[in-house]
């Protein structure tokens with residue numbers, strides 16, 4: 120009895136003499152992206168600049184106020200992590216611009232090719248945890264210079280919803296335009312990376328479009344081909360057909376350029392539009408396009424040629440027609456090909472081997488011979504969207 124009493128006294132004194140045990144609690148941290156898109160109203164997803172969206176596996180680092188790293192790792196697929204922390208300490212939390220997405224894909228957002236430093240953001244400093252377990256919500260905020268949260272949100276959503284069969288792949292984006300003059304965003308196949316210029320980092324359709332190019336090269340390594348979009352057609356007044364770059368949704372281009380840009384546009388349409396609805400948005404500046412409708416832009420150009428005729432469009436194409444064609448092949452207007460199946464067709468067709476004026480017949484052969492699209496389905500859809508313009 121005497122031994123038991125002293126044991127109880129020992130236990131009691133042990134419990135009350137170590138306040139450190141009483142000071143730890145388990146907290147849930149949820150990290151979100153704050154996006155600000157100029158084309159926010161277009162499409163069916165990420166339609167409200169006031170909303171925050173899950174970060175999907177972003178990388179976080181927790182430091183004590185003294186600078187000791189207490190946790191570093193990727194958050195869950197919904198952007199959360201549970202940690203046990205000491206409520207007598209203060210903490211600083213850094214989010215790094217890299218994420219571990221679904222299908223084991225990764226994205227990294229870096230400053231530039233010359234300075235390949237990851238972007239990052241302190242989402243809170245001097246956080247004194249509550250004296251009870253609770254949930255904290257923090258956001259990777261929009262920054263009007265680099266707009267990293269826009270790129271992270273756009274690429275994460277794109278790859279998670281439409282991976283096009285990519286798995287265990289890495290995707291790097293630089294907040295650097297494709298050339299020093301700041302002219303364009305691109306997928307730069309020489310360095311296998313995305314490059315976004317400043318005023319296109321706030322366009323979700325551009326973010327997904329360039330990823331659409333990246334995916335083609337990623338799924339078919341070595342497909343780094345020169346995309347010849349140098350046709351530079353002019354309108355009736357002799358002005359260039361595109362306002363800001365060498366090719367655009369409506370411009371007449373070499374057939375290979377139209378097919379290649381049409382694929383990237385299609386990827387973007389498939390990411391941001393719900394294919395089960397009967398509409399499709401493309402946010403063309405000042406003149407949004409309803410891409411569920413076949414516009415047959417190339418056919419119009421053939422017919423308005425002087426004199427009109429097939430010679431005028433032989434070996435040429437319009438990327439908007441191709442984008443709408445693939446949308447039709449995907450969204451049940453012509454067929455129900457998945458985004459991955461469209462990419463398989465494209466890769467089978469081996470675009471690296473095309474001449475500038477080629478693409479149509481290679482894609483048709485791949486779709487009908489290798490991928491089981493009935494010839495009649497292809498032909499009807501090609502007629503509907505007006506994409507067949509072979510060399511004469």
Ligand SMILES: [Zn+2]
Pocket residue numbers: 328329332380383
């Ligand atoms: Zn493009």
